[in-house]
Structure formats: C-alpha cells, structure tokens
Amino acid sequence: MNNLARNIFLLRNEKNRSQSEVCAQLGFPRNTWSNWENGISVPDIDKIIAIAHYFDIGLDDLIASDLNNNRPDKKGIPVEIITTVDSYVHEDQPSYERTAKPVKKQDGTAPDHSAVINALQGQIKAQEATILALQRTMQLLEEQLKSARHH
Secondary structure, three states, X not given: OOHHHHHHHHHHXXXXXXXXXXXXXXXXXXXXXXXHHOOOOOOOHHHHHHHHHHHOOXXXXXXXXXOOOOOOOOOOOOHHHHHHHHHOEOOOOOHHHOOXXXXXXXOOOOOOHHHXXXXXXXXXXXXXXXXXXXXXXXXXXXXXXXXXXXX
16 A cells, blocks of 8 residues: 555544545545545545645645654654754755754753654655655646547
8 A cells, every 4th residue: 555545544534534524525436535545546636635635734745654653743753853953954044055063952962863864864755755656647647638639
C-alpha cells in the first residue's frame, strides 16, 4: 500500500468518518474511495487537492509522508529536531546568505547532529517523492487531455 492510500485511510479514521460520509461530503463514489484506500487506484490531482483541503493537510504530507509514524509536528520530525534545525540558521540574514551556526540545547549540551541530518534527509526524500507523484499525475493528465483532443 502506498503512502497516499495509508494516509487517507488513517485521516478518515482519525476523523471517525465512514467512507460513505467522506464521499458524500466530497462528492466521490464510495467504491472509488475504497479503491484509493486499498491502493488499487490513485485519485486525480484535483481529487487529491480536495482531499488535502478536507483533512486540512498539505499535499506533500498527504502524498509522500507516512502519517502512521508518530508525528508531533504533523511531519514525522520530533519537535526538538525542528527547533534545533531552526536554530542553525541566522534568521536576521536573507536566506541566500544564511549559514550554519553552533547550537546548544537548553541544558547546554550539543544536539544530536546525526538525528538532525537524518530528519532532514527524510524530509528531502519525502519532498522528492511528492515531486515525482505530482509529475506522474501531470503526465497522466496530459495524456488524458491529448487523448480527449484526438477524439
């Protein structure tokens, strides 16, 4: 099962909604939703956007993240690591001039840099997966459009 399938199943259950309830609100056939949740098919990009809005979640999280993981910040990265990463950057400089600076946790100890690096690498992979999924969806839509024009 892909992340999107797992995520829409998880999000629907977190809201305590049945497939029929979600489909009635979004205007999708229930059997189509079931196919999406089971990874049998994938919704078109306009449907993915509607689902993301319905569940109040970003497209990248909906498509590429594994929401089944513990996600205190809704992205699967512990809040301590987010705070540490944020503190690496001089906020008073333009983004293109920002440089890493030494950081310490509140207790004065150095953060676990390998955890920060692993978290950042995970986010990069998630973003890459999102880009690939969106590119594939665009390709499918372009193929459908070309096919419709020829008929």
